[in-house]
Amino acid sequence: MLKKFLCLSVVGCLGLWACSGDSTSAGSTEDSMIHNVAKSDSNAILKFALWSSLDSMGIPGYFKAASEKGIYVYDPYTRDNLRCPAPALAMDDNTLFFDELETIYQEGELVDGVCGKAVSLADGQVAPLGVNLIDSMKVGTVEFWFHPGKEFYDKPARTLLGNDGARIHFFYKDGELIFQKNHHNQHFFVKNMIALDSGWNLIAGQWGDGYMSLWLNGKLVAKKEHDLGYAPAMRGIPFENLFVIGYKSKCCMEGVDQYQGMTTAGAFDQFRISNVTRYDVQAPVVVVDSLPPAADPAGENEESEDELDSLSEGQCSTGIDMSTDLDSLDNNVVHLKLVTEMVCPPDYELVIDSNAYDKFTYSLYLRDGSVVKELLPVGSVYYGCIDLTDYSDPKFNATACTGLAPGTYRLYVTYEGKRNYYAFKVQGEIDE
Numbered sequence: 305m306l307k308k309f310l311c312l313s314v315v316g317c318l319g320l321w322a323c324s325g326d327s328t329s330a331g332s333t334e335d336s337m338i339h340n341v342a343k344s345d346s347n348a349i350l351k352f353a354l355w356s357s358l359d360s361m362g363i364p365g366y367f368k369a370a371s372e373k374g375i376y377v378y379d380p381y382t383r384d385n386l387r388c389p390a391p392a393l394a395m396d397d398n399t400l401f402f403d404e405l406e407t408i409y410q411e412g413e414l415v416d417g418v419c420g421k422a423v424s425l426a427d428g429q430v431a432p433l434g435v436n437l438i439d440s441m442k443v444g445t446v447e448f449w450f451h452p453g454k455e456f457y458d459k460p461a462r463t464l465l466g467n468d469g470a471r472i473h474f475f476y477k478d479g480e481l482i483f484q485k486n487h488h489n490q491h492f493f494v495k496n497m498i499a500l501d502s503g504w505n506l507i508a509g510q511w512g513d514g515y516m517s518l519w520l521n522g523k524l525v526a527k528k529e530h531d532l533g534y535a536p537a538m539r540g541i542p543f544e545n546l547f548v549i550g551y552k553s554k555c556c557m558e559g560v561d562q563y564q565g566m567t568t569a570g571a572f573d574q575f576r577i578s579n580v581t582r583y584d585v586q587a588p589v590v591v592v593d594s595l596p597p598a599a600d601p602a603g604e605n606e607e608s609e610d611e612l613d614s615l616s617e618g619q620c621s622t623g624i625d626m627s628t629d630l631d632s633l634d635n636n637v638v639h640l641k642l643v644t645e646m647v648c649p650p651d652y653e654l655v656i657d658s659n660a661y662d663k664f665t666y667s668l669y670l671r672d673g674s675v676v677k678e679l680l681p682v683g684s685v686y687y688g689c690i691d692l693t694d695y696s697d698p699k700f701n702a703t704a705c706t707g708l709a710p711g712t713y714r715l716y717v718t719y720e721g722k723r724n725y726y727a728f729k730v731q732g733e734i735d736e
Contacts, residue, residue, distance in 0.1 A: 354411055354430040358551045359565060362468075368542045388419035391506065391522075393447060393574045400444075401435045401577040417573035418449045418504050424571040425550045427455045433547040433575060437467065442533035443512025445582040446472055448575045451504050455569035463552035463566035464507065465575070467545045469537045470556040474507060475566060476500070479727065481525060482560055483509035483518040487535045491559025494518045494526040497712075497729040499638065499702075502628060504573070513581045524587045547575075622646050624664075624717055624724040625656075640698045640726055644719055661696045664717050671712040671727070690715060705730045 358366050386404055387394060395402045406421050408414060411429035414421040423431050448465060456462055456476075466473030466484070470491075473484040482495040494509075498520055508519040511534065517527035536545045550568040557563070627641045642664060646655040666680040668690070680686050682695040687707035691699040700715070705728075714725040 355428045355551050355567060358430065359553060386420045392419040393576045398578045398580040399576060400579050403433060403575040405573050405575060415571055417571065419574055422571045422573035424453070425568055426453065427569040428567045430548060430550040433549065435577065436543055436546045437472065437534065438536050438545050440533055440535055441579065443580060444534055445508060445510040445578045445580065447506065447508040447582065449504050449506055449573040451571040452500055452502065453569040453571065461562055461566050462568050463550065464568060465547060465549040467547055468553055468555060469544065471534065471536055471545060472509070473552065474509060475552065477562060481518060481520060484560065485511060485516055485534065486556055487532060492516060492530060493560050494528050495560065496526040498525050499628065508583065510581045510583060513585050515585045517585050519583050527585055622720045623722045624719050626717065626724045626726065638700045638702065640700065642717060660719065664719055666692060667716045667718070669714045669716060671714060676713065700726060700728065702728065
């Protein structure tokens with residue numbers, strides 16, 4: 305039953321679809337695409353090579369041709385559970401599929417992971433998993449670890465992993481983590497504003513306990529009443545339910561207002577599918593969720609090349625770079641890491657100062673530009689969640705915004721006329 309469900313071997317997978325009647329071999333164009341992304345020299349693989357081939361041929365077309373040529377071959381027996389201590393995932397009697405992600409397919413590189421190695425993908429790189437989820441599941445949980453890459457927030461929408469029909473699909477868009485579980489002509493999803501940790505994040509989606517729900521690092525992010533199980537695509541096309549990391553076509557995301565294909569950028573480790581619910585859906589939903597920092601849309605924190613060229617001797621261009629550090633998953637305290645950046649002629653070398661906290665000023669706005677408070681003097685806690693008591697360690701507590709009405713806010717940091725902001729959302733009652 306395990307092989308039938310997971311379809312782990314290429315021979316076994318193709319055997320399951322012998323009655324589909326699709327025996328057309330790949331043409332010369334497909335041969336070229338398969339060849340181009342199957343070169344042994346990884347340095348010769350162009351950016352987006354595999355992604356573009358998948359987008360042109362489709363996942364079923366590409367992997368059918370690749371399997372026939374012996375390029376896409378997975379050996380499930382090499383996927384040993386490394387048995388790392390918690391919080392790493394582990395195999396048990398309820399595990400249907402488990403992949404430690406200790407090898408790469410054709411793109412990406414191996415890096416240190418949560419347990420052993422992990423697969424790191426640059427923008428546009430793709431890593432197929434060895435599971436083609438062809439059977440229904442009344443109850444289930446899908447889990448994986450994700451570490452955002454440097455390029456992850458460069459685009460407003462990023463896929464994480466799933467199958468192309470979004471029967472199971474996780475992605476991140478405009479600060480929202482989204483879990484899709486589509487059925488034929490039906491779009492089901494849960495989502496919420498949430499900040500990913502800058503390190504490893506355990507992401508999970510589950511169904512079968514009266515809800516479908518989304519989890520981040522063991523915390524309930526979103527849930528809705530839902531009594532349907534997992535339903536695979538049933539068009540009789542090989543590999544149409546294959547799980548892939550880093551590729552998503554524009555298909556099947558209208559329900560969440562996403563109409564373009566997506567890439568990813570980051571590292572992935574430990575992918576597990578279980579035939580039980582792993583998390584207690586009665587846990588409280590995170591009410592206040594924070595977004596990642598972003599460059600100011602008005603361009604107040606950036607200089608064009610022409611502006612830099614116009615600088616004269618003694619003039620410098622300045623800006624603020626912001627990152628975050630999640631202090632503890634227990635109290636949701638986010639530390640804002642702020643540095644100033646300066647570029648001066650004639651050498652235009654970037655000078656970074658991480659000790660300029662006494663020169664920053666803070667203000668709070670709504671997302672629509674309405675002023676909440678023009679100046680937040682350093683030395684106090686504002687609205688229960690903006691902690692400026694220590695000027696060298698500004699903090700945000702995502703569970704303590706008792707003094708703000710529901711809405712999306714921007715905490716602006718200003719330095720010498722340049723601004724950057726930390727965005728967060730205060731929610732009212734959660735729809736279930």
